Amino acid sequence: MLSFEENNVLGQILDNTFGYSSTTVSPTMSIKCSLQGDVLTVRYTTIVNLASERNIRDQIKRFADESVKLTNDYMKNVRSEFKKGATRALKVKQLGTSDSVEMITTSPYTPRKMAYYRRSTNYTIE
Numbered sequence: 001m002l003s004f005e006e007n008n009v010l011g012q013i014l015d016n017t018f019g020y021s022s023t024t025v026s027p028t029m030s031i032k033c034s035l036q037g038d039v040l041t042v043r044y045t046t047i048v049n050l051a052s053e054r055n056i057r058d059q060i061k062r063f064a065d066e067s068v069k070l071t072n073d074y075m076k077n078v079r080s081e082f083k084k085g086a087t088r089a090l091k092v093k094q095l096g097t098s099d100s101v102e103m104i105t106t107s108p109y110t111p112r113k114m115a116y117y118r119r120s121t122n123y124t125i126e
Contacts, residue, residue: 001038002125009085010035013078031074038126040092044071044119047104052111060117064099067119071097075123091126 002010014033029046044067050056075092082090099119106113 006082006086006088007035010078010082010090013081013085029070031070035125038124039095040123040125042071042074042121042123044121046117048101048115048117050113050115060101063117064119067099067117068097071119071121092123093126095122095124097121 014035016032029044032043032045034041034043046063046067048059048063050059079090079092097119099117102116102118104114104116
């Protein structure tokens with residue numbers, strides 16, 4: 001369980017809604033977090049272009065692999081920053097993950113489709 005000071009350190013790391021940390025590298029990708037009790041939820045969202053109907057599964061598989069890598073990199077950075085700001089290392093255990101695809105635009109006249117790709121990963125903080 002996190003102490004009050006450790007909870008504040010983690011909150012400062014995860015808060016990217018204002019200031020320097022709110023500027024992202026990619027305007028089409030975001031990672032947001034929420035902490036409820038001892039469960040940390042990391043939400044990855046991006047806008048993707050699906051080229052054709054034939055290989056949608058292959059394209060989504062590529063986006064899934066990318067989202068897992070970026071989420072793992074993000075958590076690695078969170079653990080590193082937490083260790084700098086607190087007196088101990090942050091121990092997390094992945095509870096589960098799920099992803100979804102939501103179509104934004106489709107047209108019968110073009111095979112190109114735009115969609116949101118989302119991944120939600122839950123961690124327990126020890």
